[in-house]
Amino acid sequence: MPISMPSADRCPFCDYLAGLSPASILEQGEHVAILVTRWQRGQGHVLVIPVAHRPTVMDVALAEERHLMNAVRRAARAIVAAYDPGGVAVWQNNGVPAHQTVPHVHFHVAGTLPDGGTRAGEVPRLDLDATDEIAERLSPHL
Numbered sequence: 001m002p003i004s005m006p007s008a009d010r011c012p013f014c015d016y017l018a019g020l021s022p023a024s025i026l027e028q029g030e031h032v033a034i035l036v037t038r039w040q041r042g043q044g045h046v047l048v049i050p051v052a053h054r055p056t057v058m059d060v061a062l063a064e065e066r067h068l069m070n071a072v073r074r075a076a077r078a079i080v081a082a083y084d085p086g087g088v089a090v091w092q093n094n095g096v097p098a099h100q101t102v103p104h105v106h107f108h109v110a111g112t113l114p115d116g117g118t119r120a121g122e123v124p125r126l127d128l129d130a131t132d133e134i135a136e137r138l139s140p141h142l
């Protein structure tokens with residue numbers, strides 16, 4: 001049985017990469033992109049995604065794997081360099097029961113908060129000026 005996926009008429013991540021809707025794109029290469037999420041759950045919270053639309057981690061192409069992991073590592077190092085957090089959290093969800101909300105595979109990478117951990121539940125949606133500031137802080141360290 002296939003896993004239960006969030007529904008979406010359009011993929012917001014594909015729209016960001018195509019320039020159809022605005023986003024703070026930290027890096028966009030042939031295989032992988034790094035976006036600053038508007039829903040910050042930790043310090044310097046970014047999303048690492050394949051450029052090609054892949055719904056879940058089970059759909060990632062073999063040729064994309066090393067690019068994704070490389071970007072996760074570089075993002076984690078950039079967050080440490082830019083924010084000096086006590087830790088870095090990396091997480092990835094597949095299917096509605098796992099709390100996946102966008103049907104395009106994404107790896108969350110976020111520095112832990114000063115009190116530890118990351119924010120769960122509702123977080124405020126930042127405007128693009130705020131996410132651009134985060135991108136500018138991370139960018140020199142990628």
Ligand SMILES: [Zn+2]
Nearest residue numbers: 011014053104
């Ligand atoms: Zn997509």
